[in-house]
Amino acid sequence: DTGVSQDPRHKITKRGQNVTFRCDPISEHNRLYWYRQTLGQGPEFLTYFQNEAQLEKSRLLSDRFSAERPKGSFSTLEIQRTEQGDSAMYLCASSLGTVGEAFFGQGTRLTVV
Amino acid sequence: GDSVTQMEGPVTLSEEAFLTINCTYTATGYPSLFWYVQYPGEGLQLLLKATKADDKGSNKGFEATYRKETTSFHLEKGSVQVSDSAVYFCARTTDSWGKLQFGAGTQVVVTP
Numbered sequence: 001d002t003g004v005s006q007d008p009r010h011k012i013t014k015r016g017q018n019v020t021f022r023c024d025p026i027s028e029h030n031r032l033y034w035y036r037q038t039l040g041q042g043p044e045f046l047t048y049f050q051n052e053a054q055l056e057k058s059r060l061l062s063d064r065f066s067a068e069r070p071k072g073s074f075s076t077l078e079i080q081r082t083e084q085g086d087s088a089m090y091l092c093a094s095s096l097g098t099v100g101e102a103f104f105g106q107g108t109r110l111t112v113v
Numbered sequence: 114g115d116s117v118t119q120m121e122g123p124v125t126l127s128e129e130a131f132l133t134i135n136c137t138y139t140a141t142g143y144p145s146l147f148w149y150v151q152y153p154g155e156g157l158q159l160l161l162k163a164t165k166a167d168d169k170g171s172n173k174g175f176e177a178t179y180r181k182e183t184t185s186f187h188l189e190k191g192s193v194q195v196s197d198s199a200v201y202f203c204a205r206t207t208d209s210w211g212k213l214q215f216g217a218g219t220q221v222v223v224t225p
Binding site: 003004031033035040041042043044045048050055056091093095097101102103104105106107 | 117149154155156157158159162202204207210211212213214215216217218
């Protein structure tokens, strides 16, 4: 399977714990995006990378959130001190630079209890 | 601020019926426009796109035309199948790096 893969698919955590998600983009794709989707809503942009450079962070991304893309390959999204409001589907997408033609992973569903 | 608005669902149709999902946007400039589809249990997939005014995107029997004058990008299919049951998202670019702004999604249910 050469699509975008995300791990884990599901994560249940207690409030206050830290969690980390991983995204493996399509191998030749230089752009990588993170989005968050809550029930009944469309995905909302969180951050994106051009190779290893993080180009923009949404205001949705509080100081508790951090994302990395070492060496321009896989990416991680870490949430520290999770809150119930962080419960959502976290989506990763990658593209080769053709604007908007992003390929999405199946997402990581986070539940904070 | 700029936005993407699409009709609320669920939209329930019988097989072979005509489907329209309305999408309008507000934006400065001329964004590229997209329809993404999410089938049950799967990730978002690009369905079709249009990059400039009057462009028509098409795929799998679906079509949408970029209408600058009405700032719309309505999705249509002439004869739906049960396999078209999914959630459809309208989206626009917000910059030259491919960042997308999505509508809330419209669930389509096609019954035999």
